[in-house]
Amino acid sequence: MKEIPSLYTWAGGQPALEKLTAVFYAKVGKDELLEPVFRHMSPEHSKHVAHFIGQVFGGSPVYTAEDQGSHARMVQHHIGKSLTETQRRRWISLLLDSADEIGLADDPEFRSALVGYLEWGSRLAVINSNTTENPINENEPMPKWGWGETGGPYQP
Template sequence: MEERKAIPTLYDWAGGKDALEKLTKLFYEKVLKDDLLYPVFKNMSTDHSNHVAHFIAEVFGGPKLYSEEDKGSHAIMITHHLGKMLDEPKRKRWMDLLLESADETGLASDPEFRSALVGYLEWGSRIAVINSNTNDNPVNENEPMPKWGWGETKGPYQG
């Protein structure tokens, strides 16, 4: 009988930390040149793109770069969106630029990975819009980081 290989994490499939940092670096360079998104991100810190890469890395099953190295948490990530008043045009432009950056940086482009990536980005960006229209963080500091894999959708119906 054939030995079954372990299923790689999305983090590993994407190419790890370097690939995700390359992705977010290019993406935020585009954001700062974009008329619609520039006002939202004009005051971001110089290490913002790396923090986002580390957050995605951890969510995608990689090492705890965001929560341990960057001293972040899911609640802290949500805090960055509070009161930003994001809307659907900004969310769509954000998605477009990120997926464009994924293509340009050579991020894995197979249908299975891209399906998982787009699923996560749609989920996360829609939550960001919801959270940006309030000043109250719905996530407490003790809640775990989100985890994303090869297509399992999490729903509000799960306890």
């Protein structure tokens, strides 16, 4: 039986994810709806996001080991931002446009997993952005995303 590659490997590894986030955040910086949200992001922001996605998609733990990140720290970046559904949808749209632009794998299975992750993560970002306290404990593990597993109904 053939081994199924991780989403990270199938996407093209860290170089592909870093290219994706660089192209994406360049678009965000010019977008009238999203630019205000990301106006003060660090020059390293897109690389940290690529490291986060890479680790979630089965790559090496660059985000936690080298960036000193955690799931709780990623969630913390969204607390109190009051993100809207309109902003969330634009974020996903620009990210998927960027994926097409750089030639990220576009087979149905990969794109289904990618869109599933983006929907899940961005909806949690909106929920968390409308709170004042981080619901994630610093000791909670990083999320892991695969080829279609679901975690059942959302329960805060």
